[in-house]
Amino acid sequence: MKFSHSIQFNAVPDWTSHYINYSNLKKLIYNLEKTIHQTHPEHDAESSPLISSDEDPDVIFQRALDAELEKIGQFYELKELEIYGEVTELLRDEESYEEETEQFDPDQLDSSNDRGFNRGGRPRNGSMFQSLGFHGFGSRKRRTSTMSASIDDINEEGDSDDDAGDLAALTKTQSMKERRKTYDANAQSIDDLRSSREYGSAKRRPSQTFDEASDNAFSLLVAYGMTLKKRTTGLYVSLCELKSFIQLNKTGFSKACKKYDKTLDRNIKSSYVKSRVNAAYPFKPSTMLHLEENIANVERSYAHIATKGDISSARRELRLHLREHVVWERNTVWREMIGVERKAQAANMGIRRTLLGGDHDPSNARLQGDEPDEMEKQEIVTPVGRLTCPRWLFSSTFFMLVAILAVFLVLLVVPIMEQEVQQNCLALVVFVSLLWATEVIPLFVTGLLVPFLAVILRVVRSDESHLRLDAKSATKYVFAAMWTPVIMLLLGGFTLAAALSKYSIAKLMATFVLSKAGTRPRTVLLTNMFVALVASMWISNVAAPVLCFSIIQPLLRNLPSDSDFSKALILGIALASNIGGAASPIASPQNIIALQNMSPEPSWGIWFIVALPVCIISILLIWLLLLVTFRPGRGTTIVPIRPMKDKFTGVQWFISIVTLVTIILWCVTHQLESVFGDMGVVAIIPIVLFFGTGILTKEDFNNFLWTIIILAAGGLSLGKAVSSSGLLDTIATTITEKVEGMSLYGVLVVFTALCLVVATFISHTVAALIILPLVHEVGAGMKDPHPNLLVMGSALMCSAAMGLPTSGFPNMSKSH
Incomplete structure (x- = not known):
């Protein structure tokens, strides 16, 4: 959680305005950064900086810190006087109560x-x-x-x-x-x-x-x-809130100074914290010592009243009261604050959607004051009277779903294939492909429909006798196909990506490389694209653009809003992340699907030999295209990105070593096949080491892209069903006859063009799930069989399909 959010939700609600205003200090830091780095040859009112560049930024920022420090000190002294007075009165009343009780x-x-x-x-x-x-x-x-x-x-x-x-x-x-x-x-x-x-x-x-x-x-x-007991409990909560007030504000000053030093490349944190913050009354050691003494006095008083003088029992009960108080605040005050913030965000999204001419959204209408019942229901006139129906029944999505179901039923009834099992399998493939292409229901839900329909329609046959399996045997067959070593390889890739991201290893390496890029626009652009490529190889092409965009934020803040360089940089990172999705087997799900459809399965070393040259050449071509299109070097002043000053810790070294060892083992799996058997077994090593040692937690495990895993498992079961039914052989034989006169590379061009078109309009993963099994069968049925070549080329082209803003996650993250 960001500290600005942390201080918002951990503050005492009644004292909110008296805490350090961390958000305003951050805004001041960014304004000072612009003042230092931006040059304004034309001195007009709109382009001139908000802060005069004649004054030292350190003086401006320290003046703002001093104002916050004075505000906090004045409030703390008043609140301390009030609470300590109540504690003194409580102790006197407790002594009197004890005497009268005796x-x-x-x-x-x-x-x-x-x-x-x-x-x-x-x-x-x-x-x-x-x-x-x-x-x-x-x-x-x-x-x-x-x-x-x-x-x-x-x-x-x-x-x-x-x-x-x-x-x-x-x-x-x-x-x-x-x-x-x-x-x-x-x-x-x-x-x-x-x-x-x-x-x-x-x-x-x-x-x-x-x-x-x-x-x-x-x-x-x-x-x-009883009243004394309630007063004691209330004072204990107030003293703990006072202690939290000190700690939270002291952390705020430290983080604000650290942010200033990092953003403007200064070094004021140690001197300011030591000379001003630690010397202020709320943050003196004697102040905290006095506060701890009062807390101890209240604990003793509570022990005399309620626990026969047992201090440890009194402390446990008081902490329980404090925990209940915090829970109450979270369920009332904090929940209301979060709700207001979310409503504001939803309102902004609704306004933006309206300005862009978006479709009517019931949630937006409710924010504008419409009644929910009017927006979610609609009346229709029938011969028997008026009928109230949910509004979604009249949406385009619902009619599209009805049309897909109609196509599915027609394919089940109209005979197209000679065998019933192939006829049912064709209906299943078309139905699932249409659901995936239109996304009328979530992709992973469609993936879960595959084993259900495969069993119900009885499209699975025995591998030996080619007889249709009964429901029980078909269930075992289909579910066995859903969990394969390829899924374990995907989990291993997610584990490495989570560790590298959580402990900022990827960010440390990326900022180090970018800091060496200098200030030439074309060099900075190319360096950022290669960083996005490498990041996509190891932390997936989903997380890589997010990481790269966070790194270049200081650079973008100091560029004009209409800068051509900023457009080229953002677009270059998005396109490079797409290309990086093909660079390693774990970079994207379509590569995992490609491995499943290649026999024999290539090692990581072979994959790198084929994919890396293609990716590097593609990056260079995209870079040249961006230079010609945007000409980013004109009138652009680059603020160099500074490397992170944090040194590698023991945990980061351990993660890096485990990651390198795992990658090396993946590269030489074929040579060690007698030991590990498959790359999926090697993937268990980082999972056990990272989760077993506590480096990653169960929350990290829950945050894995399980929708992608279920989608991939559903695609694998679909491929197994299509192959088992014989439908794949029939379609592949037909296509092979059509391309019989073409060369191997001609067939490769046909299939890569098909993948390019399909993957541009639908998900890259979905395109791979639909096309790659067919490509493998066609390649295996040719006179000069080269199924792995066709599958590899088609998989690479799935990652290269990025013609639309919705073609892949990197493009969507760029558009936002």
Whole structure:
């Protein structure tokens, strides 16, 4: 979580405006950065910087920090005075309460009154204290009574079950001996006492006995103790919030100075924190020591009241109260804050969608004040009356789904293939391909439909006898095809990518390389493209553009909004990430699918020998095209990217070594086939080492792209079903006859062109799932069979299909 969000959601809601304004300090840092790096030959009002460049940026930023420091110090001193005063008063009241409790010896009271306190339904021997959570005070010496609090206000509308919550603050002081005299003179019952505000004004009734007065005094004392317990708990929470206030603000100053040093290449953090922050009153060691002493005093006070003097038990109970308070805040105040923020974001998206002429969205309409029922339902007139239907029934997506189902049913009924099993399999392939191409339902849901329909339609045959399998045998066959070593290889790739990203190894290496690029626009552009290529090889072409865009943010901030170089840079990173998706077997799912359809399966070394030259040449061609199109060198001043100053830790070295060893083993798997058997087994090594040592957690495991894994598993099961039914052989034989006169490279051009067109309009992974099994069969059926060549070429072309903004994730991330 970013610190600006952390300070927002960890702050005490009532003190929000008194914390360090980290967001404004970040904005000031970026404005100072622009002031330093931008030159403005034309001194017009719009292009001139907001901050004068004549003044030293260090002075400007430290002035802003000083203002924040003064604001925080003034608030803290007032709040400390208020809370510490309440603590002092609490400690005095606790001592008085202890003394007065010792005067009420339950055994003596029982001996002086045969009925004891059971008269009012109360247990004997002081068990009322224990039942209410007050266990006495041990062997502390009795001191002369100095004060006892009286009830200033009682909620007359409350019932007896809410005695602890309905009693108001005890503010007036009075001797318990004097109160007992008042009770002797008082002719009213305990109920009349609770409705009275002036206990000393009542006259003595002769019928009032000493036992009843003692009973009333004891009841009042118990209520007083319960209020003391609530006050102690509330003060403990306030002191902990005060401690959190100090720690959160001190972290804020440290992070703000670090951000300033990193962005403007300065070094003020150590000097400013040492000379100004640590010297400020809230952050002095003596201040924290005094705060800890008050927390300890409150813990001791709570122990005397509630836990028989057991400090450890008191500390556990108080921490439980603190945890409940935080949970309450998260479920009320914080949830409301997050809800407001999300509504604001949704409103902005709705406005932007409207400005761009987007479709009508029910959620946007609700934000604009329309009623949900009107937006989600629609009435239609029928011969039997009006019928209210959900609005989505009239959407284009629903009609498209109905049309796909109609095509599916027609293919099941109209005979096209000679065998029923192939006819059903053709219907299955067309149905799933249309769902994947149109995305009327999520892609992974369609993947899960494949094993279901393969079993229901009985499209699976035995590999030996070619007889249709029954439902039970077909289920085992299809599900066995869904989990293969290729899926384990995909999981291994996700594990390496998660570790390299989580511990900033990829970012450290990328910033180091980019810092050597200099300030020439064309060199910076080419370097960024190659960094995107390498990042896509190891952390996937999904995460690589996100990483690269975050690295170049300082560079983009200092370029004009209409800069041609910024357009070329963003587009170059997106296209290079697409090309990088073909550079290694784990770079993208289509490569995993290609490995599944290649026999024998090539090693990583062979893949690199084929793919890397193609990728490098493609990057250079794209770079030349961007230079010709945008001419990014004209009037462009580049702010050099500085390398991260963090040194490699032991964990980062361990991750790097495990990653290199895993890649080497993948490259030589064929030579070690007798040991590991398959690359999927090697993929288990990083999974066990990273998750077993705690470097990655179960949250990281849950964050894997499981939708991609399920999609790939569904595609593998579809390929197995199509091959088992014989449909693949039939289609491949037909295509082979059509291309019989063509050379091997002519066939390669045909299939790569097909992949280019299909993958441009639909997902690269979906295109590979549909086309690559067919390519393999056609290649195997040729007179001069070269199935691996055709599959490899088609897989590379799937990654190269990027003609539309929606052609692959890198393009979509660029458009956003």
